[in-house]
Amino acid sequence: MAENREPLLQVKNLEVTFGTRRHPFHAVNGVSFDIYEGETFGLVGESGSGKTTIGRSIIRINPVSGGEIRYKNQKISGKISKELDRRLTREIQMIFQDPMASLNERAKVDYIVSEGLYNLGGHLSEAERRDKVDTALTDVGLLPEFASRFPHEFSGGQRQRIGIARALIMQPQFIIADEPISALDVSIRAQVLNLLSDLQKKRGLTYLFIAHDLSVVRFISDRIAVIRKGVLVELAETETLFAHPLHPYTRALLSAIPLPDPQAEKNKKLLVYDPGMHDYSVKKPEWCEMEPGHFVLANEPEIAEYKKALE
Amino acid sequence: MEQEILLSVKNLEVKFDLRGRTLNAIRGISLDLYKGESLAIVGESGSGKSVLVKTFMGLLDANGRITDGEILYNGQDFTKFKTEKEWLAIRGKELAMVLQDPMTSLNPLKTVGFQICEALELHQGLKGAKAKEAAVSILEDVGITEAGRRFSQYPHEFSGGMRQRAVIAIAVACRPKILICDEPTTALDVTIQAQILNLLKDLKAKYDLTTIYITHDLGVVANVADRIAVMYAGDIVEIGKCDEVFYNPRHPYTWALLSSLPQLGVKGENLYSIKGAPPNLFTHIAGDAFAPRNPRALKIDFVKRPPYFDVSPTHKARTWLLDPRAPKVDPPESIRKLRQGVSANG
Numbered sequence: 322m323a324e325n326r327e328p329l330l331q332v333k334n335l336e337v338t339f340g341t342r343r344h345p346f347h348a349v350n351g352v353s354f355d356i357y358e359g360e361t362f363g364l365v366g367e368s369g370s371g372k373t374t375i376g377r378s379i380i381r382i383n384p385v386s387g388g389e390i391r392y393k394n395q396k397i398s399g400k401i402s403k404e405l406d407r408r409l410t411r412e413i414q415m416i417f418q419d420p421m422a423s424l425n426e427r428a429k430v431d432y433i434v435s436e437g438l439y440n441l442g443g444h445l446s447e448a449e450r451r452d453k454v455d456t457a458l459t460d461v462g463l464l465p466e467f468a469s470r471f472p473h474e475f476s477g478g479q480r481q482r483i484g485i486a487r488a489l490i491m492q493p494q495f496i497i498a499d500e501p502i503s504a505l506d507v508s509i510r511a512q513v514l515n516l517l518s519d520l521q522k523k524r525g526l527t528y529l530f531i532a533h534d535l536s537v538v539r540f541i542s543d544r545i546a547v548i549r550k551g552v553l554v555e556l557a558e559t560e561t562l563f564a565h566p567l568h569p570y571t572r573a574l575l576s577a578i579p580l581p582d583p584q585a586e587k588n589k590k591l592l593v594y595d596p597g598m599h600d601y602s603v604k605k606p607e608w609c610e611m612e613p614g615h616f617v618l619a620n621e622p623e624i625a626e627y628k629k630a631l632e
Numbered sequence: 633m634e635q636e637i638l639l640s641v642k643n644l645e646v647k648f649d650l651r652g653r654t655l656n657a658i659r660g661i662s663l664d665l666y667k668g669e670s671l672a673i674v675g676e677s678g679s680g681k682s683v684l685v686k687t688f689m690g691l692l693d694a695n696g697r698i699t700d701g702e703i704l705y706n707g708q709d710f711t712k713f714k715t716e717k718e719w720l721a722i723r724g725k726e727l728a729m730v731l732q733d734p735m736t737s738l739n740p741l742k743t744v745g746f747q748i749c750e751a752l753e754l755h756q757g758l759k760g761a762k763a764k765e766a767a768v769s770i771l772e773d774v775g776i777t778e779a780g781r782r783f784s785q786y787p788h789e790f791s792g793g794m795r796q797r798a799v800i801a802i803a804v805a806c807r808p809k810i811l812i813c814d815e816p817t818t819a820l821d822v823t824i825q826a827q828i829l830n831l832l833k834d835l836k837a838k839y840d841l842t843t844i845y846i847t848h849d850l851g852v853v854a855n856v857a858d859r860i861a862v863m864y865a866g867d868i869v870e871i872g873k874c875d876e877v878f879y880n881p882r883h884p885y886t887w888a889l890l891s892s893l894p895q896l897g898v899k900g901e902n903l904y905s906i907k908g909a910p911p912n913l914f915t916h917i918a919g920d921a922f923a924p925r926n927p928r929a930l931k932i933d934f935v936k937r938p939p940y941f942d943v944s945p946t947h948k949a950r951t952w953l954l955d956p957r958a959p960k961v962d963p964p965e966s967i968r969k970l971r972q973g974v975s976a977n978g
Contacts, residue, residue, distance in 0.1 A: 367821045368792065476909070477677070506676050506848045511892035511905035518902070533821045536851075540894040540903065559899070577826040579851040581893050582970065583874045586855035591826050 328355035329393065329495060329527050330379065336387030337374050337551075348374045350551040351388070353608070356495075361521065361528040363542030363559070365535055365574065371551040372531045376497045379529070380413050381406075392495070411441055414488035418500035420480030424472040430483055431468035434458065437491045457490040461516060478509035485516065499531045514541055536578045539563060544614075547571045553608070557615040567617045567627045570594045599623070635666040638842055639688065639810065644701035644711075646683055646692070646866075655913050657683045657696065659866040665810070670836060670843040672853035672874075674889065675863035678910055681846050684863070685812050687711075689727055690719040725755050728808035732815035734795035738787040744771075744798045745783035748805050755806040767805070773838065774801045775831055793824035797831065804839050811836070812844045817852065829856050851893050854878060859946075862886050865911050865921035872947030881967060882941075882949040884929075885922045891966045904966065920951065928953075928961050 337349040349371040356362045366372045377383040378398070379390055385398040397409055414437075417423035424433055434454050438445060445453070455465040461482040472480055481501060488496055498517065502510040518541060520526060532538050538545055539559055546556040547570065555568040566572045573594035580586050599606070604620040611617055611627055619627060646658035657680045665671055673681045686692050687703060690713060703710035705726070713719055731737045739747060748767040752758045758766055764783065771779035774797040787795055796816065803811060813832060817825035833856055836843050845853055853860060853874075860877040862870040862885060870883040881887055890896070891904035908925040911917055920926075923933035932938075932952050941954035953961050962968075 367823060507850070508676055508848075508889060508892050508906045510894065511897075511903040514894065515902045515905055535822065536893075536895045540897045540899060574823060577823040578895065579822075579826070579849070579854065581851040581854055581878060581890060581895055583854045583878050589855070591830065593827075594823075 326357040326359075329358040330356040330529075331391040331394075332375070332379070332388070333391070334388030335375065335378065335385060335390065335398075337371070337378050337383055338386040348551050349378070352548070352551070352553050353388075354546055354553065354556060356527060356529060358527055359521075359525050360543040361530055361541055363530045363532065363538035363545040364548060365532060365538050365545060366548035367533055369550075370548045372533075372548050373499055374551075375548075376415070376499050376529060376531050379497060380415055381409070407441055410437075411491050412493050413495045413497065414491055414493040416481075416484050416488050416496060416498045416501045419504045420477055420484050421504070423484055424480060426472055428471075429468065430458075430470055430472065433472070433483060434468070434487050434490055437487065441491070453490055457486040460489060460520070461486045462512075476509075477505050478512055481505060481509075481513050482516070485513075485520075489520070493526070495527045495529070497529045497531070500533070501530075502537065503532065503534065510537070517541065534578075535574055547574065552618065553616075554618045555616065561612075561615050565631060567611060567615075567630065568619070569598060635669070637664045638667045638705070639665040640704040641665075641684075642702045642704070644684075644687065644703065645699045646680075646687060646696060647699050648693070648696045650695065650914075653914050656916075657866050657913060658687075659917070660701070661866075661868055662701075663861065663868065663871070665842060665844070668840070668842055669858045670833075670845065670856055672845040672847060672857035672860045673863055674847055674850050674853065674860060676848060676910060678913075679863040680866040681863050682814055683866075685729070685814065685844060685846060688810075688812065689723055689729060690716075724751065724806040724808065726808060727810045727812060728803040728806055729812045729814060730796075730799055730803050730816050733819045734787075734792060734799050735819070737799050738795060740787055743784050743786055744790065744801075745785075747798075748802050751802050751805040767801075770801045770805050771798075773835065774798070774804075775827075776801075792820055793828065796820060796824075796828055800828075800831065800835070804835060804841070807839065809842060810844065811841045812846070814846045815848070816845070818847070818849075825852070832856065849893075850878075850889055851895055862889065865917065866913060867921065867950070869922065869951070870947075870949040872943065872949075876944065876947040878970065880943070880947070881963065882943055882947075882954060883922075883951045884926045884953070886949075887963050887967050888925075890970065891964050896966045896970065904964065930958060 333353050335349055335352045338345045338347050340346040352375060364372045374383055378385050389396055390398040431454055434457055435450055438450055438453060454468055458465050458467060463482055502513050505513060521528065530538060530542055542559050544558050545562050547554050549570050555571045566575055573592040576590065576592040601620060606618050606620045608616055608618055609624060611631060617627060641661055641663040644658055644661045648655040648657055661684060675681045687698060698711045745767055748770060749763040752763045752766055768779045768783055771782060776782050776794060776797055790798060817828050820828060845856060847853055857874045859873055861868045864885045870877065870886050877886065881890060888906045892906060894903060897903045906925055911921050919935050920933040920938055923929040930952050938950050938952045940948040940950050942948050952958055
């Protein structure tokens with residue numbers, strides 16, 4: 322279904338490098354993917370895999386050192402015009418991981434939520450601004466009177482809702498959710514996940530959902546990309562990925578999902594991924610499509626092997 | 633089925649003084665810990681699970697006090713302890729703790745080796761080369777490769793999973809009888825989490841430990857726990873063997889916790905989420921603490937606190953639903969699915 326839709330965001334051969342010129346560190350190395358309008362794209366990897374860096378380069382916090390990012394068929398990486406920059410800030414918003422750290426402790430919720438409006442909202446009257454804040458708070462299931470309180474008066478789940486309200490008030494089309502629920506309790510996780518999917522249905526939002534936990538990503542994503550050490554190793558539609566994962570790293574990640582079932586857990590075999598198992602000295606690995614929409618990083622002998630496994 | 637009781641908590645109550653008000657953190661908990669078992673305590677943040685184990689080690693904050701009950705261990709009653717000196721004989725030696733965040737529980741200014749030797753010296757009187765030898769072997773036990781080199785490195789040179797291994801090494805260095813793991817894997821990646829849980833299981837056998845896991849995620853403990861205690865608002869609402877709690881849960885709160893796991897979610901549908909917020913522990917709670925959030929609550933739930941009803945000799949739950957006079961209430965769909973096995977899920 323994805324083929325005939327228009328990609329909202331295209332990432333092509335993205336490279337992000339940190340460090341000095343002499344000692345460069347490639348955090349992201351040649352990553353390409355498309356995100357279609359209205360879908361939820363899950364990006365999964367361990368800490369240090371570069372998944373957050375990708376999210377941050379899309380909203381132009383981290384400079385890109387190679388490749389390009391296109392949004393609505395327009396280049397948004399590198400130097401761009403001031404108007405485009407302002408438009409992007411409005412249309413692409415981010416939700417952060419730790420609701421304790423991402424809200425200004427000294428500002429009231431009213432200011433936190435409307436900060437974007439002050440900067441980019443144009444010429445809103447005070448009444449209009451208040452109105453927008455109230456709507457945004459109501460949309461995420463908070464009461465409008467919370468606007469006059471400080472972040473420390475809220476629980477973790479409520480704070481994350483404030484973070485979501487802050488993103489929503491700009492009426493974005495694309496939201497980057499960077500581990501939005503990993504700092505929350507299981508029971509609160511369900512609430513926030515439900516809220517995110519409700520908002521998507523209502524407003525036709527597109528999400529880039531970054532996480533390390535495949536079980537969460539499976540629940541919310543339409544397609545999933547697995548990243549390891551700055552390189553994508555596999556990309557497929559969610560159910561395809563879970564039904565027949567090809568890359569050994571994906572399989573290791575899947576085997577690590579904790580199951581709420583004692584019997585299944587006892588019989589479970591934990592796979593450990595050893596990068597030494599690939600022999601890439603002769604034949605270099607390539608990004609190739611194994612079946613429609615299912616990509617994997619492999620070299621020629623591995624492709625043959627995976628093809629066999631698929632049949 | 634007679635098992636030796638290692639630690640016994642009887643009718644424990646803990647209160648905190650906060651800005652002139654009293655918070656009832658633990659409201660009458662009784663719990664036996666058997667030798668050699670691994671017990672998981674599961675609950676939301678604020679349910680009092682951490683407070684409960686802190687009383688085992690005399691680590692309550694200064695404004696907290698035990699107002700009633702006893703904690704019996706080896707003929708001693710912890711609640712009678714007055715001085716730090718009494719606690720020093722227990723802490724580390726008899727009970728040790730692994731905390732959630734390995735970043736904050738290690739001293740960044742000392743090498744990992746030094747921190748393990750510190751424990752060895754204090755509790756076993758080992759010094760110098762002997763202590764180092766013992767420390768290196770413990771590091772190997774917790775799965776750190778090149779232990780000799782790692783011994784003289786600092787915590788910042790370790791990855792998150794390695795750091796947690798180092799913390800575990802310090803905890804087991806004193807050869808404790810009981811190892812308490814307070815959210816040992818919450819700060820870690822899923823793959824590392826699975827490895828650390830396996831490690832803890834191996835160490836338990838090797839060092840003859842009794843372990844207590846504290847977690848908010850029921851999904852994590854299916855593999856490691858023999859028994860599970862579900863805590864809500866300072867009380868154990870359900871306790872039973874691992875299989876009993878997962879396959880035949882009886883308390884509505886346990887149902888709610890299990891159904892909100894994303895592993896059990898059906899795509900495209902909303903996940904089950906618990907409505908409302910945990911009760912205010914400053915006020916007296918009449919009846920079942922979970923009743924206001926429970927869509928299946930009975931009238932009596934709001935009036936009278938339910939006693940424990942036995943489901944099996946090892947499984948009991950505190951809910952009026954188990955009373956013979958109660959109407960029959962079926963657990964939600966996803967729980968019934970779990971009973972048939974969720975193996976289809978993975």
